[in-house]
Amino acid sequence: MTKIDKPKLAVWKFASCDGCQLSLLDCEDELLSVAEEIEIAHFPEATRQVLKGPYDLSLVEGSITTPQDAKRIQEVRRVSKTLITIGACATAGGIQALRNFQDVKEFVSIVYANPAYIDTLNQSTPIAEHVAVDFELRGCPINKTQLLEVISAFLAKRKPNTPAHSTCIECKRRGTVCVMVAGGTPCLGPITHAGCGAICPSYQRGCYGCFGPMENPNTSSMSEGWKKSGASDDEIKRVFRTFNAWADSFREESEKHDK
Amino acid sequence: MTNKKDGTKIIKVDTLARVEGEGGLYIKIKDNAVQEVRLKIFEPPRFFEAFLRDRDFREVPDITARICGICPVAYQMSSVHAMENALGVKVEGPLRELRRLLYCGEWIESHVLHIFMLHAPDFLGYEDAIKMAKDHGAIVERGLKLKKAGNDLMAKIGGREIHPINVRVGGFYKVFKKRELKEITEQLKWARDAALETVRWTAKLPFPEFEQDYEFVALRHPDEYPINEGRLVSSAGLDIDISQFNQHFEEEHVEHSNALHSVLKERGAYFVGPMARFNLNFDRLSPISQEAAKQAGLTKTCKNPFKSIIVRSVEVLYACDEALRILENYEMPDHPFIEIEPKAGTGHGCTEAPRGMLYHRYAIDDSGKVLDARIVPPTSQNQKTIENDLWHFVKKYLDLSDAELTWQCEQAIRNYDPCISCATHFLKLEMDRE
Numbered sequence: 200m201t202k203i204d205k206p207k208l209a210v211w212k213f214a215s216c217d218g219c220q221l222s223l224l225d226c227e228d229e230l231l232s233v234a235e236e237i238e239i240a241h242f243p244e245a246t247r248q249v250l251k252g253p254y255d256l257s258l259v260e261g262s263i264t265t266p267q268d269a270k271r272i273q274e275v276r277r278v279s280k281t282l283i284t285i286g287a288c289a290t291a292g293g294i295q296a297l298r299n300f301q302d303v304k305e306f307v308s309i310v311y312a313n314p315a316y317i318d319t320l321n322q323s324t325p326i327a328e329h330v331a332v333d334f335e336l337r338g339c340p341i342n343k344t345q346l347l348e349v350i351s352a353f354l355a356k357r358k359p360n361t362p363a364h365s366t367c368i369e370c371k372r373r374g375t376v377c378v379m380v381a382g383g384t385p386c387l388g389p390i391t392h393a394g395c396g397a398i399c400p401s402y403q404r405g406c407y408g409c410f411g412p413m414e415n416p417n418t419s420s421m422s423e424g425w426k427k428s429g430a431s432d433d434e435i436k437r438v439f440r441t442f443n444a445w446a447d448s449f450r451e452e453s454e455k456h457d458k
Numbered sequence: 459m460t461n462k463k464d465g466t467k468i469i470k471v472d473t474l475a476r477v478e479g480e481g482g483l484y485i486k487i488k489d490n491a492v493q494e495v496r497l498k499i500f501e502p503p504r505f506f507e508a509f510l511r512d513r514d515f516r517e518v519p520d521i522t523a524r525i526c527g528i529c530p531v532a533y534q535m536s537s538v539h540a541m542e543n544a545l546g547v548k549v550e551g552p553l554r555e556l557r558r559l560l561y562c563g564e565w566i567e568s569h570v571l572h573i574f575m576l577h578a579p580d581f582l583g584y585e586d587a588i589k590m591a592k593d594h595g596a597i598v599e600r601g602l603k604l605k606k607a608g609n610d611l612m613a614k615i616g617g618r619e620i621h622p623i624n625v626r627v628g629g630f631y632k633v634f635k636k637r638e639l640k641e642i643t644e645q646l647k648w649a650r651d652a653a654l655e656t657v658r659w660t661a662k663l664p665f666p667e668f669e670q671d672y673e674f675v676a677l678r679h680p681d682e683y684p685i686n687e688g689r690l691v692s693s694a695g696l697d698i699d700i701s702q703f704n705q706h707f708e709e710e711h712v713e714h715s716n717a718l719h720s721v722l723k724e725r726g727a728y729f730v731g732p733m734a735r736f737n738l739n740f741d742r743l744s745p746i747s748q749e750a751a752k753q754a755g756l757t758k759t760c761k762n763p764f765k766s767i768i769v770r771s772v773e774v775l776y777a778c779d780e781a782l783r784i785l786e787n788y789e790m791p792d793h794p795f796i797e798i799e800p801k802a803g804t805g806h807g808c809t810e811a812p813r814g815m816l817y818h819r820y821a822i823d824d825s826g827k828v829l830d831a832r833i834v835p836p837t838s839q840n841q842k843t844i845e846n847d848l849w850h851f852v853k854k855y856l857d858l859s860d861a862e863l864t865w866q867c868e869q870a871i872r873n874y875d876p877c878i879s880c881a882t883h884f885l886k887l888e889m890d891r892e
Contacts, residue, residue, distance in 0.1 A: 216530075244476065248589075402632040
């Protein structure tokens with residue numbers, strides 16, 4: 200096969216911390232092999248080179264927070280054959296979606312001395328609210344092994360294998376003693392989407408939901424449990440309002456405790 | 459670059475590559491004189507200081523980590539130190555050492571990313587490290603392996619390399635038995651050798667002649683190369699406690715850029731980052747790092763920002779050496795953290811992020827809720843200095859070809875390893891995308 204036929208990869212950034220696209224550069228053992236199989240055609244964080252679209256695979260990091268970006272994502276969609284979002288900002292609006300629960304004008308005036316210069320939308324929204332998305336990879340940050348799986352699956356024209364069950368299952372597989380049952384530590388593991396490998400319980404802390412809600416999470420039962428162990432409504436609200444605050448089930452649950 | 463009939467020349471880079479975050483460059487030259495220099499920032503604002511309000515002090519390090527995926531430990535460290543300062547707690551002994559160890563991992567990971575993947579391709583004329591690897595395979599592979607050593611150290615101590623989960627106000631969630639750290643120790647021994655090779659390799663790169671008089675600002679500690687603590691000092695004689703930050707630094711509105719630049723009230727632009735730390739703390743480097751720096755031709759004061767790639771390599775060597783020192787003397791702490799009861803107060807934290815000094819200040823109420831937050835990241839502090847460099851650099855190198863000058867201007871920006879994602883939550887934005 201001639202290398203000219205390599206599929207073209209583009210990486211796009213919207214409002215984010217850069218961590219998810221950095222995950223690709225963090226694949227130290229695999230990066231050069233990945234570059235053998237796929238042409239890095241547009242990836243400003245890594246290269247000056249810009250090859251023209253259309254792109255076979257676009258990885259999109261970040262959420263939509265400005266009128267300009269709302270237009271730009273349409274353009275990205277137009278030049279992308281397959282569009283995959285990477286990370287909590289792109290799939291759920293990210294930590295910056297905390298503005299969605301408040302008046303953004305007030306936010307602007309807290310941070311900026313001259314609010315008139317700031318052109319921002321009232322809400323931070325996930326990519327799928329703006330364009331069709333072919334696959335969403337969860338996490339704040341994403342797991343780099345899962346990122347490689349997504350790219351491999353794309354190259355092999357198959358569906359990525361990224362289970363949607365809870366972090367609890369990963370924890371059991373890992374053989375970690377349950378921090379909630381054994382230690383009484385509040386943990387979001389039962390309702391959080393798998394993917395990180397259940398790191399926190401193995402470091403003696405409860406899961407704090409970086410990967411967002413699993414499929415059909417029982418959030419109200421989770422809140423009941425927290426309440427029984429003494430958590431206030433305000434604490435429960437804040438637990439659901441972090442990096443995936445704007446994901447439907449987390450948002451709805453947090454609103455129940457918002458007074 | 460465009461040339462107009464009236465003798466105006468425009469150097470424009472719509473999207474700066476090999477920097478973290480989204481920025482552009484605009485330089486206007488008329489009749490062989492620089493008229494305008496703008497480092498344009500179109501990274502969208504994310505309002506961290508605003509949504510930190512009303513959060514519990516214990517949540518802050520997990521939230522501020524999300525400002526930057528490349529240097530999350532810096533944000534975690536500046537925030538835990540600020541919180542502990544507000545709460546009147548001091549983390550010492552083995553827990554303090556463990557924090558320093560984690561930070562060494564971030565210095566290695568972040569610096570090596572910049573040295574090999576973002577900066578070196580400029581010196582050797584490649585668009586990126588992957589193309590560079592075709593001709594310099596062994597060097598790029600060594601770089602990747604060295605970067606991995608930094609990441610593995612962060613993953614071991616922090617739980618994962620991006621947005622570590624193990625840091626908390628008062629210490630850590632989990633600490634380690636000495637034997638659990640054996641594997642990473644072996645890896646770091648290799649890394650220290652590789653770092654020494656890297657210093658030697660970067661010393662041989664071709665450097666444009668370009669020296670400026672800067673005011674360097676960094677932390678300085680009585681006994682150690684500064685990472686988590688120290689007084690704020692400068693090459694022009696500043697020497698203050700970090701709680702005095704606001705009395706000496708301010709944000710200035712600059713006409714040509716619509717951006718707020720952090721400046722010293724009395725003297726204007728200043729320079730933070732590896733070169734500032736090195737110039738102000740050479741005597742605090744470990745012997746092997748000092749020796750390597752000397753052999754690489756660095757004098758005690760380096761004023762050529764293009765040589766920051768050598769300085770970064772010296773700091774990687776130091777971070778490996780320092781990590782090994784900590785690991786060798788490591789004793790498992792009796793308890794992973796100090797118990798802290800909330801009380802009202804204001805605290806300051808200033809640590810040395812890979813890109814330079816990172817200042818945090820928080821006010822909290824008696825229940826531990828954040829009333830007010832202020833974060834001043836390194837790139838915002840260097841922004842004015844970067845623009846000044848571009849003025850002088852373009853003036854000096856006007857005879858270069860258009861393509862060469864544009865590329866070298868980009869390189870001059872990359873000298874600072876700017877992290878636009880970090881800087882943006884406070885910058886005034888110029889939103890128009892030309």
